Amino acid sequence: MLFRGSRRGLWPQCRRKEKPFMAPVTSERDLRLDLFRGIALWLIFLDHIPSNAVSWITIRNYGFSDATEIFVFISGYTAAFVYGRAMRQHGFIVAAARILRRAWQIYVAHVFLFAIYLAEIAYVAHSFSNPLFTEEMGVLDFLRNPDVTIIQALLLKFKPVNMDVLPLYIMLLVGFAPALWLLLRAPSLALIASAALYVLMDIFGWNIAAYPSGVWLFNPFAWQLLFVFGAWCALGGAKRLAWFISSRVTLALAVAYLGFAFFVAMTWYFPRLAPYLPRIIGDNIYPIDKTNLDVLRILHFFALAVITVNFVPRDWPALRTPWAEPAIICGQHSLAIFCLGVFLAFAGHFVFTEVSNRLLTHVIVSVSGIAIMVATAALLTWYRNVERGPRPPAAKPGFAGGDA
Template identity: 65%
Template sequence: MARTNVTMAPTIPTGRDLRLDLFRGLALWFIFLDHIPSNIVAWITIRNYGFSDATEIFIFVSGFTAAFVYGRAMSDYGFVVSSARILKRAWQIYVAHIFLFVIYMGQIAYVARGFQNPLYAEEMNILEFLQQPDVTLVQALLLKFKPVNMDVLPLYIVLMACFPPVLWLLLRRPTLALALSGLLYALTWEFGWNLPAYPSGTWYFNPFAWQLLFVFGAWCALGGAERLKWLLRSRITLSIAVAYLVIAFLITLTWHIPRLAPLVPRWLAEQIYPIDKTNLDVLRFAHFLALATITVYFVPRDWGPLRSRWLQPAILCGQNSLEIFCLGVFLAFAAHFAKVEISPGIPMQILVSVLGILIMIAVAWLLSWYKDATARRTGRPVDQAAKPSLGGEA
């Protein structure tokens, strides 16, 4: 056992990478903005300029953080203890999801009934719940029934629940673990595997496909990023990444300006469409990799602005990601409600977007303050860089 620990220890990072918190915080903001229908402020998010969106960032960082937190535990305490900790965290996220579901349903039902507008229930996909609350609640507990904007947490619960054996293999045979993840991804595309949803269809985020991004993030955390450093620092790699992002942007531009659509050659359109989000299309995965390559190239781990006060709001949100994600779901519907009942105009869109992000920042600051105060009272060291988040323990 001692020999195994010596072998694994160098692959496990020893300090928190603030870039992960920064970009997960930004991803949370982008998800919130994208969840507000017909929101002009959402044009600042990445989904309008390429094939991927904030979900890819969120899942990759979550996989990276999970490996960072639990890799050391599995190395030090073994498979059983670390697996128990991982499953405990999966249970905590599950409980948070159920609380979010119940309160979210109450929020939508109250607004729909109070303002005599049944379209809210239809838009948020809760008609089945209003008609058969007993059956639907059971299906929600089984993670089969998910209202609009509540698909990410069930995906993460499944990924975390299945993570112990994956982490065990990553620590011992990282290349094999990543290869098996890629094989599962390929078989999912070949045979159409997915989990059933209620009342019909399948999961919007197919866990058999999205596990590839999660496992890739964990692989990078456990030494993969270090092994790829030579490739990520190459100007050739950077040029390829930039070229891919430019091509993706030009193709995406044709979606927003229909008259430009004929500029995409028919043979190319037949090859790339549809760009499937449910099954993590290869083009989406490649787009994320291109973004990550440019980020790593220009934003090193010791990048000075990471310690500046201007980036602290996003970092704080990233360090309290579970709570901020849940809050963002409520705020997105509240913003939608304000647009429908008060004004759909651009000023209202800007107001609800800015106000929502400010509320997210304020709650993240309060949560961080509480954690720091609790740590001081209990005599534990306060380390902002090592604070847990969605991938770690509460």
């Protein structure tokens, strides 16, 4: 989450005449990035299955934020990690071209996911004579007006249920090149500019229109703040915050805030607890808006990050054990695993609706889905290693394998 790196290689060499203002980018990947992104993908999969009893183990039920914040923050961190070095070595134009190429790859993946996902939903709805599938998954408009809906889908305005993350990521990457340029030269100014955009979004209600009505579920004008903050941490910000994060006062405040968020969340499921929440607090915290990344959600993510950094150091031995490897390899192939998770989530919903809705079925479907994701990631890792051949002796484990 907020990752503390080595003191070497994070700050500019001020005595050099060429580009003395540009902060170097670390050369070794932090395996915690892949670990927590892989775990976030698992949690997103579990949360995407409607009425999934196993989703009670995910963090969304016990506080204000969920796995989306983790995914977006780490995506920003990783993007800066990969493209920051490219911008230093090859300049703005080359780095911007690589960033836009990655955005295009994700766009193509989104289009393929959209087409196959619609086919999956339509086939199941027709084969089992259950039109509720098309209504629940938000594809009823496509079946009524496929010509208009396809155009709107290509414009990223029409998105079935569970397909909102990739369009957000595409938009964040499209605008990332100038943000990265500023982050490398004036990181504090870049972060202030990102925060200013967030404030302006809140004041003027900026968002992108969706089809057939409404706005984007994840407002890119809001979620860019977390993405840019992740990039800022990757380019030296985490080192600046190290003293603050490691402070006992900060840790105590983080634990206290998580406790407060936990209590508030419990009032949602146990109404008898609601009277114990002071009315003045309830009047001021609701609604806790996910679309516009409510401040309470940001603070909840920060609190989780502080605790994680304090108890999961960069050199944590468990990162090199077989127990961590499944999540790490899933995090290293995040695009493919996310797309697979969307298909598997709908398949799980189908099983609950048409086969069995028992608790044991929920457990079997959830565990099987994660196992399929891990097996797919392992296959992709094997194929990547075969294509690349043996690693040179100086290669750093976990560095070359991740998605930006």
